[in-house]
Amino acid sequence: LWTAANIIEDQIERVRAQIGEGNVLLGLSGGVDSSVVAALLHKAIGPRLTCVFVDTGLLRWQEGDQVMAMFAEHMGVKVIRVNAADRYFAALKGVDEPEAKRKIIGRLFVEIFDEEAAKLDNIQWLAQGTIYPDVIESAGSKTGKAHVIKSHHNVGGLPEHMKLGLVEPLRELFKDEVRRIGVELGLPREMVYRHPFPGPGLGVRILGEVKPEYAELLAQADAIFIDELRKSGWYDKTSQAFAVFLPVKSVGVVGDARAYEWVIALRAVETVDFMTAHWAHLPYELLDDCSRRIINELRGVSRVVYDISGKPPATIEWE
Ligand code: XMP
Numbered sequence: 001l002w003t004a005a006n007i008i009e010d011q012i013e014r015v016r017a018q019i020g021e022g023n024v025l026l027g028l029s030g031g032v033d034s035s036v037v038a039a040l041l042h043k044a045i046g047p048r049l050t051c052v053f054v055d056t057g058l059l060r061w062q063e064g065d066q067v068m069a070m071f072a073e074h075m076g077v078k079v080i081r082v083n084a085a086d087r088y089f090a091a092l093k094g095v096d097e098p099e100a101k102r103k104i105i106g107r108l109f110v111e112i113f114d115e116e117a118a119k120l121d122n123i124q125w126l127a128q129g130t131i132y133p134d135v136i137e138s139a140g141s142k143t144g145k146a147h148v149i150k151s152h153h154n155v156g157g158l159p160e161h162m163k164l165g166l167v168e169p170l171r172e173l174f175k176d177e178v179r180r181i182g183v184e185l186g187l188p189r190e191m192v193y194r195h196p197f198p199g200p201g202l203g204v205r206i207l208g209e210v211k212p213e214y215a216e217l218l219a220q221a222d223a224i225f226i227d228e229l230r231k232s233g234w235y236d237k238t239s240q241a242f243a244v245f246l247p248v249k250s251v252g253v254v255g256d257a258r259a260y261e262w263v264i265a266l267r268a269v270e271t272v273d274f275m276t277a278h279w280a281h282l283p284y285e286l287l288d289d290c291s292r293r294i295i296n297e298l299r300g301v302s303r304v305v306y307d308i309s310g311k312p313p314a315t316i317e318w319e
Helices: 004-019 034-049 063-074 087-093 100-117 132-142 145-151 177-186 211-230 284-297
Strands: 026-027 047-056 079-082 126-127 165-167 238-256 257-270 302-304
Touching: 004 034, 004 165, 004 177, 004 284, 026 034, 026 100, 034 047, 034 145, 034 177, 047 063, 047 100, 063 079, 079 100, 087 100, 100 302, 145 177, 211 302, 238 302, 257 284, 284 302
Parallel strands: 026 047, 026 126, 047 079, 126 165, 257 302
Antiparallel strands: 238 257
């Protein structure tokens, strides 16, 4: 019988049989797949699992603290947090081309992950949150998005001498099964049913050059938008929603004075497969609340716009 509980039992047995007495390393990204792997492996092998969580400075608002609170403090999973925001911002300085930014962010992840892995001895296995659609897609095309997505968490960059075996307990599962397992393992529903978040994070939602002050503003604007979507019940009616930072200055009035400040774009889409998407017809009142809150609560934003482009021709992300 295919219940979440049965799948978990089965996977725990398989993982134990596969790794024996070995120790496992996992790159925890905060996303659903790696989170479910962490919870599953923690249940299967407890302290023999070590997670590395790289805080890139390009994550959602306070996401680093939330990941640590949930996995390290609440569940007792061994998590090494690497605060690498400064390194990411330094590496991205002066770079404004989207693919160049993606490459830098991806490469830096592998570099940092390798550094952390090298500090640990007695690791024989590397766990990955590969799910069934990733297996299918990367078998078909090497240029597919799944390949790009998982390349962040790939073995590709690991030092030769480490020669780690791969543990991929979600390899046969679809996303909805992974989510059900996550809930069954005790992860908060809110986290497990979160909208997808791109590997390069805010790095591709800040148009052009990435700067720490832009990332800070964007993460806050995004948090306000998501908060309003959740409160109004629209979060679950949309497939993906987020804010985008436009490095454009626009005139506004703050108090009696004219201000010359940044623009935030809001994007919310409905889609089944993320290959095509419609912009979500959010109620005007909701958009109004979001706009007011973002402008009033954040210093440095004078204008909020809503993206009404479909995919195609526009993509879901702005870069
Ligand atoms: P686009 O913008 O191509 O996005 O319509 C489709 C889906 O893919 C996500 N996306 C990415 N995910 N690394 C990722 O891990 C990336 O570089 C990347 N670019 C886009 C996007 O968020 C959407 O869900």
